[in-house]
Amino acid sequence: MCGICCVVSLSAHPPSTCLLEKAVLGHLRRRGPDSSQHLVKSVPHCPHHCLFSGHVLHLRGEMTPQPVEDPTSGNVFLWNGEVFDGISITSEESDTQFIFRQLCSCSSESDVLSLLSSIRGPWSFIFYQASRHYLWFGRDYFGRRSLLWQFNEELDKVLILSSVSAASDPPWWEVPASGIFRIDLQDCGTSKAVALTLHPWKYPSKENTVEEVAICDLSVISRHLPSHVALVINESHALFAPVTPLNKEIHDMPEESQRFDCTKIQADVGVLQMFLAEEHKKKIVHQFIDMLSTSVKRRVLCLVRDNDLLRGKMPGAASRKPHVAILFSGGIDSVVIATLADRHVPLEEPIDLLNVAFKLPEQNSQSISNRKPSKGKKQLPPSLECFNGNNTVTCSSLASFNVPDRITGRAGLEELRNINPSRSWNFVEINVTVEDLKEMRQKHISHLVYPLDTVLDDSIGCAVWFASRGEGLVTHQGDTRPYKSPAKVVLTGIGADEQLAGYSRHRVCFKNHGLAGLNEELEMELGRISSRNLGRDDRVIGDHGKEARFPFLDEEVVSFLNSLPVWEKANLALPRGIGEKLLLRLAAAELGLTASSVLPKRAMQFGSRIAKMENRNEKACDKCTRLQSVSVE
Template sequence: MCGLVVYVLRVSSENDGSEGKVASTCDELDQVFRQVLTGRGQDGWRTVRRTSHGENKSWMMTVGASTLSLRGGGPDQHVLPREEVSEHGDGALLGWNGEVFEWTGRSEWEGRGSSGSLGTDENDSDAVLCALGMARQGDDEDLLTLLDSIRGPWALVYFDPFRRRLWWGRDRMGRRSLLMNVAAHPDIHGMNRNQQPVRFWVASVCPLSLQTENVVEVPTNGLWYMDLDTGRVSVIPRASWSLEVIPERDPRGAPRHENWARTSFLPASTRRSGKVFLPMKEAQALERFLSEMCQAVDRRLVGLGTRGETNIGILFSGGLDSLVLARLAMEQMSSNFLHASVDLINVSFGSAPFDSPDRQSSIQAFQELDKLARIQFCNVKLKLLLVDVSMDEADEKRSEIAQLIYPCDTPMDHSIRSALWFASKAHGRNFETGVVETSETKVLLSGLGADELLAGYKGRHRSVHARGGDASLLQELDADLSRLWWRNLGRDDRVVSAHNRELRHPFLDESLVQLICDIEPRHLFNMTLPDGIGDKMILRRAACCLGLSESLSQRPKKALQFGSNSKKIIESKKERR
């Protein structure tokens, strides 16, 4: 994981001292971005600056990255961006923020046989840079094809010195944050009337001084690039399809530019509205679902260490999603490591944190899981970390957190981001010992995606189903999954990564998502059954198969902002003001 930034500024072709002004501006931007990005990776920080004087335009470009080392050696081997020196004395630059869990198209570009996986000591940024160097020799579409063959979250910036292009983009789901300033179209690195360099940039986080209405989440509609000879911005598009959503108006917080909020850039095979599903019996669907869930969790253990000792954290409400993740993480870590620890992190707001719904459910769930671990997974140590947040603490961090989540700015964003920020800080009291401590884990698992895939938002999803049955509900679920890139994922990545931790989403594993989208809806949910039974029905049955009690597996959904009381505290503080 890392924090990325790239900015490109035009240098005047006349000998008027503008190059010095541009260099000075680059120095200032270096400091501004370093302040907001080093929290995302404290193992290293590096910037590489390039200046080019061409016939039509001259420009100065800086690529920078902070790094959290999780794979392929120590911090000295991880400092990004990687530099590949070309035969012509120039070099490609890669800023990579991602995890390669599987790579179906790697062999085509690297000629390494049919293997689609990386070695445990292999650095994925090196592998991506090598493959990009081969793919850039073909058509533009080859770069996107290569990147879309990667299974795992990613965001990147990539400078191709041969075509004089700067590329940037995110995976189809948008699981890693990347922002850009859209104000600079079409002459994106021109000079203004006062000869001050126009600040075009792409970055993981937007500094406060650069926050304007023109800053947006980089859409997942394709792979973007800037032609450095003309300054024009284009995109190599992914295939897309229109969302059939009701009501016709876009939801609050939707992107204001283009028609991104009403378009899906996910594979057409994940579209469930009007789909012919795979014929499957209920028992077979459950068996395959459980198998893919296990593999999805197992894949997200990459980078946690060798066969020795390791740990992982789970954002833990005690609800169904985090409960199943905890149970599967215990099983997979018990098999993969000699000694492992799982930190279950629960957050609660207010003067009486033990009164919050999530606090009570997390304690009950921990006690059941701990008994299970002592019997079946003796080499796994389970810990419940209770994070209590007072009204004053929440208010003290309000501005800092608001800067992180920008451009997300709805009331829901503010209540969720506070809960997520304090939970991912992971500083709280050990439930068993009473000792205040901070989790040492660098990786946190989140249950995001389960509700969007399995009809878990009981109020909205049940209302949609009541109006139009399964057909309308499937349209709504298509929209929910397709909107994660601007509604949840970028925001959550920015918040969690500020604590030098990486957020991983097993429910958004590509293979698991595809399987769920292939299973008949009647095996996934049944909205004619009560809350806690019909919603996320297949996941509740999976929980029972994993040995979890019916009382826990049938617990109704409680959203993070309500279960933790963050919404109540954040909004009551506003009223007091």
């Protein structure tokens, strides 16, 4: 993973690094702690200059500092992505070098788009094609990697592209994950105007049908563009979507899917076993498990592993260093991911389960975390304040962090231990006080959530930032000590609810509009996941020098789920804990999970209790005043 940035200038003088705001540069370096460098690209007799800035987190293959420049062609490349499939590349190769070589060999626009269409995995990129003075940039189909843009009418900074930004004027916006953008810098320099060309994603054509644009709502794309920026849609070259369209058929629902008396069904594993007794249903469940297992395998093995021993390890703890962590609430999404990760992560390597809890204000009033630190004394993080010099527990206030996700997380941990008692599972209890929340929101989180600005963005952004930091407490054989996860890869379950009807609004939609309405809702969910979730989560997790990976958004997994009729994925006539994400619950039961397979959906902001921490009567869609007040400071 990397922090990438490009400043395009039409001034007479080449740009310097001073054009990059100090805050933006700092955020980029936190994303890529292993290498940082800049490159200014100026072309004689051409009225444009580009400053490229690359910051690398090394995870696979040969370490490749960025930006990468080809001395022969003059092409320059910035890459923030992972190639998991679609292109033949070995685990020892640098995907940055590989993709750059392929781009340099492209002789036409069609070649560039064909190459990008073939990549399976998350990515954002910036590519300067020197022979044509083109600047190409964009995000993958789902927008799993952040890329922001800022336009400026002043000629010193016409356009800035960056993985992460800071609140400023003019504002930044997320680059829409609607296709690949291209700028002809030669034309821009001559006309002193910015014209964007968008090559939109399309579904591959079928027999006797024309190509259908997958995502291309011109009004949405141009909504945040300033008036001096022109946008043109170019559909003459194919940029094929990496997934199949959603199956919206609703007339073939089999009778057996409706044969249960919903008024008498309770959320119980026995009900799942009744479904699994159907041969057809069990076949689909096994196909889904195989697809998801392969997705997890790609994401836990595609990284450089070392054999470093853990220092100061506790009695009973594994000696090897963990390389993979999971955002772990104990809910069905995270427990299934952990179960499948256990299949592929080397047995001698621990897996970190990151469980975050926020302390309610009324429980804080007498706690140690509220005391003012002594002058000259370094204050410990809230998770560690209950320890003396011998790293042993000295207070009982940890019980106040027993929020719902902590309770289900511990229960999920026991299920994992039952499935594989030989694995070392590091259940990391990450405890956050209101003081720590306010401090970190102002220092880091508000700038990472930006340009999103709602109460929901604040809650999720803060929860994910603290969880992915991985700093908390781990207990082995009754011995509880401070711990900081060294894992650079963080798996998250996002994408499961959006595809398998996991949200409460899906029940409302089904009740009001039936299966046809539910299909439309699910299609919308996946279409907006880039702007609603993924850019924000990538920025937040990447701030710790870690990479977010999303097994449920693997292209093969999404295509498989898209191919199924909606009633094979969910049955919202059934009660909570069964009907939503039914297919995933059946997979969990088939994998040997019990209690976690029938846990009702609970949103992270409620399970971690951050939504109640500051005692505000707010709606999730309201603009968050806490983010706004920080942004203007």
